[in-house]
Amino acid sequence: xxxxxxxxxxxxxxxxxxxxxxxxxxxxxxxxxxxxxxxxxxxxxxxxxxxxxxxxxxxxxxxxxxxxxxxxxxxxxxxxxxxxxxxxxxxxxxxxxxxxxxxxxxxxxxxxxxxxxxxxxxxxxxxxxxxxxxxxxxxxxxxxxxxxxxxxxxxxxxxxxxxxxxxxxxxxxxxxxxxxxxxxxxxxxxxxxxxxxxxxxxxxxxxxxxxxxxxxxxxxxxxxxxxxxxxxxxxxxxxxxxxxxxxxxxxxxxxxxxxxxxxxxxxxxxxxxxxxxxxxxxxxxxxxxxxxxxxxxxxxxxxxxxxxxxxxxxxxxxxxxxxxxxxxxxxxxxxxxxxxxxxxxxxxxxxxxxxxxxxxxxxxxxxxxxxxxxxxxxxxxxxxxxxxxxxxxxxxxxxxxxxxxxxxxxxxxxxxxxxxxxxxxxxxxxxxxxxxxxxxxxxxxxxxxxxxxxxx
Ligand SMILES: Cc1cc2nc3c(=O)[nH]c(=O)nc-3n(C[C@H](O)[C@H](O)[C@H](O)COP(=O)(O)OP(=O)(O)OC[C@H]3O[C@@H](n4cnc5c(N)ncnc54)[C@H](O)[C@@H]3O)c2cc1C
Numbered sequence: 001x002x003x004x005x006x007x008x009x010x011x012x013x014x015x016x017x018x019x020x021x022x023x024x025x026x027x028x029x030x031x032x033x034x035x036x037x038x039x040x041x042x043x044x045x046x047x048x049x050x051x052x053x054x055x056x057x058x059x060x061x062x063x064x065x066x067x068x069x070x071x072x073x074x075x076x077x078x079x080x081x082x083x084x085x086x087x088x089x090x091x092x093x094x095x096x097x098x099x100x101x102x103x104x105x106x107x108x109x110x111x112x113x114x115x116x117x118x119x120x121x122x123x124x125x126x127x128x129x130x131x132x133x134x135x136x137x138x139x140x141x142x143x144x145x146x147x148x149x150x151x152x153x154x155x156x157x158x159x160x161x162x163x164x165x166x167x168x169x170x171x172x173x174x175x176x177x178x179x180x181x182x183x184x185x186x187x188x189x190x191x192x193x194x195x196x197x198x199x200x201x202x203x204x205x206x207x208x209x210x211x212x213x214x215x216x217x218x219x220x221x222x223x224x225x226x227x228x229x230x231x232x233x234x235x236x237x238x239x240x241x242x243x244x245x246x247x248x249x250x251x252x253x254x255x256x257x258x259x260x261x262x263x264x265x266x267x268x269x270x271x272x273x274x275x276x277x278x279x280x281x282x283x284x285x286x287x288x289x290x291x292x293x294x295x296x297x298x299x300x301x302x303x304x305x306x307x308x309x310x311x312x313x314x315x316x317x318x319x320x321x322x323x324x325x326x327x328x329x330x331x332x333x334x335x336x337x338x339x340x341x342x343x344x345x346x347x348x349x350x351x352x353x354x355x356x357x358x359x360x361x362x363x364x365x366x367x368x369x370x371x372x373x374x375x376x377x378x379x380x381x382x383x384x385x386x387x388x389x390x391x392x393x394x395x396x397x398x399x400x401x402x403x404x405x406x407x408x409x410x411x412x413x414x415x416x417x418x419x420x421x422x423x424x425x426x427x428x429x430x431x432x433x434x435x436x437x438x439x440x441x442x443x444x445x446x447x448x449x450x451x452x453x454x455x456x
Pocket of ligand 1: 011012013014015016017034035036037038039040041042043044046047048049051112113114115137138139140156177268272303304305306311312313314316
């Protein structure tokens with residue numbers, strides 16, 4: 001008889017925690033998971049999935065506009081309450097699936113906020129449970145800038161639950177969540193301003209991607225302001241909000257119906273009892289882990305956003321699976337964080353894998369760059385003036401493709417396939433030897449000819 005109630009206790013039933021729990025249980029471990037909110041976590045409840053549903057909704061406007069050139073006519077109106085109600089129904093269905101998956105795997109689910117009493121004891125709703133191994137998978141939460149009136153603004157968490165569709169929206173932040181919500185609200189008919197304090201949106205992405213997307217957003221009518229800081233927010237008597245923003249010179253007041261802070265996320269480690277249990281956190285509050293996701297306390301592991309490595313669902317899932325396999329599957333597995341593909345579900349969307357031109361130029365002595373911009377075939381009849389960007393970054397010495405980037409319709413779907421080639425270390429010659437699928441936008445990835453040296 002074990003001295004512990006469980007072999008593994010997971011705190012957080014999100015992407016990483018649920019996968020770890022299920023895989024560990026599959027290896028015969030006795031597993032429990034605690035969830036303070038709804039099983040499924042950020043991705044399912046207030047992240048990737050509801051966001052993508054709203055992106056689909058927003059894109060219908062352009063589809064309907066373009067349809068006219070293809071002979072269709074339709075009188076379309078949009079209902080925000082219908083969209084939100086349908087989205088909520090789908091999220092509830094997915095939450096149920098997560099509950100069933102845990103139950104079927106034999107994992108005990110405790111609903112409530114958990115914290116560590118010591119490295120082997122967790123407390124939820126005044127009850128204590130012991131486990132040989134602990135897994136912290138508590139994810140992250142949105143950061144709210146410390147400006148007067150910040151409480152009047154919403155974050156992505158609340159954006160999914162607004163009772164009414166705002167007609168004028170200020171988005172503070174130019175990361176992927178900011179540009180995605182900018183596209184959603186714009187597509188649904190709102191007047192959107194994106195205020196970003198940096199020099200270009202999508203910091204960390206390839207510079208051509210950043211500039212191309214900025215141009216496309218501006219062309220669609222989004223007001224993207226760079227070097228722009230928000231200073232304060234006031235609520236007016238009529239319920240509208242007045243934001244004071246500064247772009248270089250004098251402060252300016254912007255009147256809007258909603259302000260969305262998309263100013264980053266922080267690891268959810270507060271109040272978890274981690275430091276008291278000896279778990280080392282970094283300056284951002286993230287759990288410091290080794291390549292096997294093990295913290296400074298040997299029986300406590302951490303996966304997903306709480307470790308602040310690559311904050312994406314498929315990464316959290318793989319890290320969780322790796323921990324479960326290492327602990328109970330008789331095989332040590334480390335997550336490989338190289339060449340993780342990213343998508344931005346902006347309009348147009350972005351797909352990217354591997355190194356940006358700047359990162360490749362820093363890593364390799366000589367780098368070849370191939371780019372093409374073109375008008376997608378569909379836009380010829382509709383006359384839509386949106387252009388697609390396709391780009392490959394190649395290590396000149398080995399001819400290995402070390403980065404692939406795309407902005408344009410279906411970019412996330414296309415980059416998933418290209419990511420296999422980049423991960424496999426294929427060369428430009430092997431890309432060129434691949435026969436195109438015609439007529440597609442993706443075929444540009446195997447027909448790129450114009451070469452230039454990387455900008456340094
Ligand atoms: C708006 C938005 C859009 C996104 N879009 C994408 C996308 O398109 N693609 C993508 O790959 N990623 C996307 N992400 C990121 C993705 O959601 C996260 O990377 C992923 O959910 C991380 O999984 P996780 O297991 O680390 O944490 P989470 O999924 O956040 O799960 C953590 C869980 O722990 C629970 N919890 C926290 N503290 C406690 C406690 N003390 N006790 C019990 N339970 C606790 C929380 O309630 C939560 O359910 C998006 C995120 C946001 C916010």
